[in-house]
Every structure is written in C-alpha cells, then in structure tokens.
Amino acid sequence: AQSVAQPEDQVNVAEGNPLTVKCTYSVSGNPYLFWYVQYPNRGLQFLLKYITGDNLVKGSYGFEAEFNKSQTSFHLKKPSALVSDSALYFCAVRDPQGLSGGSYIPTFGRGTSLIVHP
C-alpha cells in the first residue's frame, strides 16, 4: 500500500530564513506527488506537484520541492520565509498505475504546522 510520512509535526523558522518541510513516501510504481497548504478554517489549496520530468518543481507563493527518487523524498522548500506562510502543510502521493494495492486514490500525510516568527 502507498503511504506518506511527514516526520515533523511542527517546524519553526524565523522570517527571512529558508524553510524546509519534509516528506517521504512509499509507493510501488512511479509516484505523483503533491503539496497542499491549509490556512485556519479554509480548505486545502494546491501548491505544486511532481508528475515527471525535472526533479525540482516550482509552485505557488515562491515554494518549490525536490523529488529525490533514491531517498523517496519530496521536501518542500522556500528560500525566504514570510509570517504569512504560517499554516498547515500536507504532502500527498498517488500511484497512477494502481500498483500499490490496486488503488489509485491519493494518500495524504498527517500534516506539518509551519510557524514563521517575525
């Protein structure tokens, strides 16, 4: 079965510093990988995705993520954090070939709370 791990419940960073939110995954085939952000009392908003091609993916609001197949990771990064980036971040994986237990459904991680201090 496919799975996603976000090893940190919370990440704290000072405004202006670089940030990294970690994500590792497990699927049988080649993965589709996503990052979503959730602000308080709001639905999830899509940030970026990796389907194929360049391992470095650029997304909304200056975020980027690097797909590392050997480490089965898809960490979210931003060079300079803003206080307004404080939110809950979710990594998700989908097996488009249905090799992970025959399911095509996307699986989300537990989420990482990012807190950016002024």
Added chain:
Amino acid sequence: EAGVAQSPRYKIIEKRQSVAFWCNPISGHATLYWYQQILGQGPKLLIQFQNNGVVDDSQLPKDRFSAERLKGVDSTLKIQPAKLEDSAVYLCASSLGLENTEAFFGQGTRLTVV
C-alpha cells in the same frame, strides 16, 4: 472562476441522528472527491466519483455512510446514524478528470457529534 461550494459550514448533531452534506464542484470538473479530516490528521478519501459513477469507495464505511452524484455535477454525502467518532471536517474536492491530478478543495463542513 467559482470554487468548490459546500454547505453547511458547520453542523452539530446528536449521536444516532442523520446528517447530509452538499457539494457543488467547479464547473466542468468530472472528478469529485469526499474526504474526512479528523483533527490532527491528514484528509482521508471516502469516495471518488468520475461523472456520476463511483471510482473508489473502498474507505467509505458503507454501513452508515452513503454518497451520490446522480447527475454527475453536485453531490451529497450522508451519515445515518452518526457516531461520536464521525466528528470531523468533511471536505469536497474536484478535478478536471482522473488524469488531471491536482484537486481543488472546498472550505469543508465541520461536523460535531455530541
């Protein structure tokens, strides 16, 4: 472009009562998802529709949960009877199709079962 609409935003019911949630996806989106998000956890997919057909409902507790998308547009999710552990935010999402992989989410319905 209008987003995914959900109603109600909040609902409080007693256990063993029934409840229904409504979702209207983004116009033209063929794929519709219902997720359950329990506090402190990531969203868990309950059911996925492609037009008016079910693609996957393997994680839907079918003894109490049901969902339909009769005309392939809006959808309802029902719980009958509700249990305390059903307290969660129910998120609806839509995407253009099965291969258009990013989903757009509604604001969700926060259900509290007391």
